[in-house]
Structures are given as C-alpha cells and as structure tokens.
Amino acid sequence: MHPIELVNVKKDYLLGNVRVPALKGVSFAIEPGEFTVIAGPSGSGKTTVLNLIGCVDTATEGDVVIASKKTSDLNDRELTSLRLNTLGFIFQSFNLIPVLDVYDNIEFPLLLKKDLTPKQRKERVDYFIERVGLKNHRKHRPSELSGGQRQRVAIARALVTKPQIVLADEPTANLDSKTGQSIIDLMKEINSIDKTTFIFSTHDYSIMNQARRIIQLQDGMILK
Amino acid sequence: MYIFTLIAFRNLFKNKSRTLILGGVVAGIALVMTVLLSLIQGIQSTMIHNGTALMSGHVNIAGFYKISSSSSSPTVTAFKELLEIAKTEVPEAELIVDRVKAYGRVISEMDSIQVPMWGVNFDQEEKNLRRLELAPIKEYWDESFWRQEKADATSETSLKNGERIEGRWDDLNSRGTLVLFASQARKLKVRVGDMVTLSMPTYRNISNTMDVRVVAVLRDLGLMSQFSLFLHADDAREIYQIKKETTGQIMLFLKDIKSVPLVEERLRKILAQKGYVMMEKEAKPFFLKMERVSGESWTGQKIDITTWEDETSFLKWVVQLLSSMSSILILVLLMIVVLGLMNTLWMSIRERTSEIGTLRAIGLQRRQVFLLFLLESFFLIFGGTLIGALLGFSLVELLNSFQIPLTIETLKVFLMSNTLSFEIGWVQIFQVFIIMLTFLLIGALFPIWQATRLKPVSAIQNVN
Numbered sequence A: 001m002h003p004i005e006l007v008n009v010k011k012d013y014l015l016g017n018v019r020v021p022a023l024k025g026v027s028f029a030i031e032p033g034e035f036t037v038i039a040g041p042s043g044s045g046k047t048t049v050l051n052l053i054g055c056v057d058t059a060t061e062g063d064v065v066i067a068s069k070k071t072s073d074l075n076d077r078e079l080t081s082l083r084l085n086t087l088g089f090i091f092q093s094f095n096l097i098p099v100l101d102v103y104d105n106i107e108f109p110l111l112l113k114k115d116l117t118p119k120q121r122k123e124r125v126d127y128f129i130e131r132v133g134l135k136n137h138r139k140h141r142p143s144e145l146s147g148g149q150r151q152r153v154a155i156a157r158a159l160v161t162k163p164q165i166v167l168a169d170e171p172t173a174n175l176d177s178k179t180g181q182s183i184i185d186l187m188k189e190i191n192s193i194d195k196t197t198f199i200f201s202t203h204d205y206s207i208m209n210q211a212r213r214i215i216q217l218q219d220g221m222i223l224k
Numbered sequence B: 001m002y003i004f005t006l007i008a009f010r011n012l013f014k015n016k017s018r019t020l021i022l023g024g025v026v027a028g029i030a031l032v033m034t035v036l037l038s039l040i041q042g043i044q045s046t047m048i049h050n051g052t053a054l055m056s057g058h059v060n061i062a063g064f065y066k067i068s069s070s071s072s073s074p075t076v077t078a079f080k081e082l083l084e085i086a087k088t089e090v091p092e093a094e095l096i097v098d099r100v101k102a103y104g105r106v107i108s109e110m111d112s113i114q115v116p117m118w119g120v121n122f123d124q125e126e127k128n129l130r131r132l133e134l135a136p137i138k139e140y141w142d143e144s145f146w147r148q149e150k151a152d153a154t155s156e157t158s159l160k161n162g163e164r165i166e167g168r169w170d171d172l173n174s175r176g177t178l179v180l181f182a183s184q185a186r187k188l189k190v191r192v193g194d195m196v197t198l199s200m201p202t203y204r205n206i207s208n209t210m211d212v213r214v215v216a217v218l219r220d221l222g223l224m225s226q227f228s229l230f231l232h233a234d235d236a237r238e239i240y241q242i243k244k245e246t247t248g249q250i251m252l253f254l255k256d257i258k259s260v261p262l263v264e265e266r267l268r269k270i271l272a273q274k275g276y277v278m279m280e281k282e283a284k285p286f287f288l289k290m291e292r293v294s295g296e297s298w299t300g301q302k303i304d305i306t307t308w309e310d311e312t313s314f315l316k317w318v319v320q321l322l323s324s325m326s327s328i329l330i331l332v333l334l335m336i337v338v339l340g341l342m343n344t345l346w347m348s349i350r351e352r353t354s355e356i357g358t359l360r361a362i363g364l365q366r367r368q369v370f371l372l373f374l375l376e377s378f379f380l381i382f383g384g385t386l387i388g389a390l391l392g393f394s395l396v397e398l399l400n401s402f403q404i405p406l407t408i409e410t411l412k413v414f415l416m417s418n419t420l421s422f423e424i425g426w427v428q429i430f431q432v433f434i435i436m437l438t439f440l441l442i443g444a445l446f447p448i449w450q451a452t453r454l455k456p457v458s459a460i461q462n463v464n
C-alpha cells in the first residue's frame, strides 16, 4: 500500500434525483515528496479528486488511502485530525477567515494543533509570513489584500503546520500569470527543501509543464 | 480558546446591525423581566412590612381557648407566663407585644362595616404601629358628606408634606378610642372626633356594644386595610368580658426575619416541654382555623405557634397571581426572542457556510464549531441581558425615587401600597440572567447543532 493511493475510485453527485458521475473509476498512487499536477478540462473531475484526497468528501465506491489509512475506515473526528495534522489545503477562492488578520489566519491551524509553545508558534508564523512576502501586511484583514496576497496567506496557512501533503485546487486560477508563477515557484521551493508532497490542479499549460508528474483527467477518467 | 473568543466577538462586531437588533431585543426583554421581578419582590416586601404591622408578628404565640366543646375563642389565657418565656427564650426578638383579637361591626350614623379588629397596647408597640401613616383628610373626608357638624368633632389639624391631616396615634393610649383606615372612614363617613359604636357577637349569641371615638385615620394599604382596625386592648377585653390575664396573641418581632423558622421551632419545643398543649402546624391565618377548632371536642387551652407567612397566607394569591401573569408575559416574550435568535443564527450560518466548511477542512472538530457559535450566542445574550438588567435596575431605582403614587384604586388594592414600589437586589438580577441564558442558549442549540453537521466540502462548493 502506498501512503497516498486511489483504487478504482468512483464518485457520483446527486443533482436533485439525477446521478452525475464525476469520477468513473480512477486509480493512481503518489509517492512522498512528489510534485504532481492533476490536469484536465473543466468538469473533468479535478476538484473531486482533490476533495477525496483532502478528506473533505467521501468516495461512492473504491478506496482512498491517505497516510497509509483507508479514509472510509475513519470517523469524522479521525478524518478531522488527519486533515489538521497531515494535510494542508489551498483553496481556489482562498477561503480565509474574514474576521482574522494575516497573522491570525496563519496562526490558526497551529492553535488547533497545540503542539508548539507560544514562542515557537510565533517564530513559525513569522517565518512563513516572511517566506510568502507579507511581512508588511501582518495586521491586514483579507478584505484589505489583493488576490495574490490572499493566496499567499492561504499558502502560508496550509504550510504552517508542516503537513506531509499539501493540496491546492487551481491555486493560480484567480491570479495574473506573473503572480501565479511566483506562487508556483514558492511551492516548488518548499517541495524541494522540506520534501512536502504537493498535489495541485490546473488547466494552465505553462504551469502544468513545470510539474514532474502529470495526471491527466478527462470525463472522470485518467487519460493514459 | 482565546482565538475562538476573538472570532466570535469579531463576527458579532462585523454584523453590527444584526447584533444590535437582536441584542436590543434581548436587552428589552431583560429590562421588562428585571422590572417585573422587582415589582413582585416589592409587593412581597410591602406585604411583609405592612402585614407584620397590621396583623402578625414575625412569630406569634397564639391559640384557642374552648369553654365548651362547641365553642372556641382565639385567646391565650395566663399569657404573662408565656410572655416571660418568650422574653427569655428568644433573644433574637427586638419587640414582644400582645394583642387582643376581636371581630364585629363598626356602626356610624351613616353606615356600618364588619371587620376584624385588634385590641392593642399602644405604649407597648408604638414604634411598630407608627409605621402606619396617618392619612390626609382629603383621602377620606369630603365636605359634601352630609352631616350635622358637632362641636367636639372638629379636631386640630396639622400639615404634613403640604397635606392636611388630623388626629394622633397617641390618643389610642386612652380607653374608648379607635383608629381605622381611610377606606373604612370613607364608607362610614366619619372623621377624627366622631363617635362610632362597636358591636361584637359573643359566644352566648348576644352582642355586646361599646361607643368609641375615632382618634386617627390611617392611609390605606390596599387589600390589607380591609382586614384591620385598632382599639385599646382593655376595651376589647371589656366587650368580650375576658380577664386581664387573657390576650389574643403574643407577637414577636425579630431583628432578622431570616431567623423566623429557628425561633418558631424553638418555641414549639420549649412550650411543649413546659407542658403546654400545642396545636399542629397549619399555614393558615387564625380566623380560618376557628371553625374547625369549634368543631373539635377538646376543651381548655391550646397553644399555636404561627408566623407572619401563615397569618398573611390568605393574601398570597395576590403575589401568586401577579407572578403567574408575569411568568406568562415573560414566557411569551422569551418565545419571540428565541425565535428571533434561531432565525438570526440560521441566517448567519447560511452566510458563513463556506467559512464553516473551511474551518472544518483546516481541521476544526465538530465540537469546536459548536463552541465557536455557542460563544457567539453567549456573548450576544450575555451582553444584551447585562445592558437590559442595568437599564432595568436604573429604571427601577428612578421610579422608586419618584415615589409614583398609584392613582388607580384597583392597583392600590392589589399592590397593597399607595405608591409603586420596587425592590431589586442581586437575587432578581441573577434570576434574569439565569432565565435569559437558559432559554436563549437552549433555543440556540438546534441551529448551532445544524452548523456542526455542515460538511467540510461545502467550503469549496459554496464558493464555486
């Protein structure tokens, strides 16, 4: 068993009474430290795959293995702590907590995790704020930031707990190409230094080509 | 925990208008509740205050004497001995007096009333009786009352707070005198200086009479003033032809009303030990016990220890009625605010579906989502209640300082006071907080529980 593996995964959504098959039997494995892109046209199932790996959704059929555990065997509490301790999630629409400033947003997962002393925590947050280049925006609320800045806060928040796996759903889709490239560079850098596994989705070819591995989706199936 | 508090606070602050509206409603209801609770407490205190001046000590040594098995009189024979026991055994008492009980008709030239009366020793309980204020003349006397003016009926008048009053409590020291309440004087169309006739049925089924002079008229105390008037103890004895050694009841006024149960208990035990025949405890005023006692077969003296609560229990329904009316009102208001709160929470949860999903996706457990929203509701409810209770407190203090006179007769009767009087303390404030927090937090539970059931995937779906 691989640490991350999808085995013949099917996912149907219910739209009213209609079953919409989003994934029609997807299988692949990802090794630790990989930098993987999930590519495919709109509606091909990229978000669905990432949601399943991110343990925020469950498969209709098949097995999803994360950190060597079958997610279907875990209850809500266990899935939540898996998300907290093992995974970092970067959302397409950033999804920051609107009432918290940059510093508090990034610190939040650490407060939930409770494994650092206040001093260590501050050092860690400061390090990542520096890393994403937001030193001068620590006290800003999300509404006071540009899209690129927000996405960088979201990245810092996903990385701050030093998760084994970071998932990013079209992290550059809402950014201009220059900002998008700097975000990708940041992710690559962290991947090579910390050996963090990165899985992200995109339909931007220039970004796709920078990945070491591409999983190509179409109509809920993997294109060989 | 701190971060949850921060998020909760900031969210309340962010949705200012919603917070203000709901917080305002919570505050309004807390205010109404504070005022109502202190009104009820005020009435209760008035009842204790006036009730103990009028018809009962804090604790009484009373009882019945039966000459024959078919009769009963609410008297205590050889009471001096009991008085001594009370003085030595109850150091908590600050005043111990005795009164003779009477019941009969007061007849004037114009009308008559049937009323319980108290034969008092004014010098004994001057301080106690003076708590009852003299009434301004205009409260019972109208120049249009037809009456043949008598020379001796024009008494001295004096001014008090700009109101003309007449008569003096001190005159009750002399025999052949009577002090009654304004409503009674009005009915009888008498004023200070007038003569009236007392007519009391005795146990031999004949009525003894006596002429007495009105020496003072007291301000009404609502319902309570229907049940009392005062005459000289020896006059009462003379009418009933009872001995000087006999009285109606010994009344003990304690320094602290909280020691009532203790004193009651002790007196029961000691008197029983000393060989007195004791009656079973029954929380009723003496006049509601008379009929039953008359039907019992024993003869001689039995001693009954009663408290102010027993003797005024027939007035309790007023407080109970008021409490239940307030409860219903408060309950209805609470229902409205609970629905408002639930609705607001639903709105807020719907708006923040994506935020909740995000928090869950980051790693917030269900119980932590619960805590987050519970905190938010708690702060809102607590803050609203605090403001409402403070406003209520100030309002009550303000109204008290104005001594607002009750102009509606029915209100006077039921509130047993001439002015609107509130009493507020920590107990009332505490009650308001407990009631508000319990009801509203329970109301909040369901929407909050629903928030915890939101799937983390909704963080993504709701945005797209």
Ligand SMILES: Nc1ncnc2c1ncn2[C@@H]1O[C@H](COP(=O)(O)OP(=O)(O)OP(=O)(O)O)[C@@H](O)[C@H]1O
Pocket: A013, A014, A015, A020, A021, A022, A040, A041, A042, A043, A044, A045, A046, A047, A048, A049, A203, B461
């Ligand atoms: N909540 C849902 N209810 C019903 N159908 C859904 C739902 N989410 C996704 N789908 C459907 O499942 C299929 C796959 O969707 P998914 O969001 O995974 O695609 P995607 O590759 O991420 O597309 P995009 O590039 O537009 O983000 C689509 O046909 C979509 O319409």
Ligand SMILES: [Mg+2]
Pocket: A046, A047, A048, A169
């Ligand atoms: Mg997508």
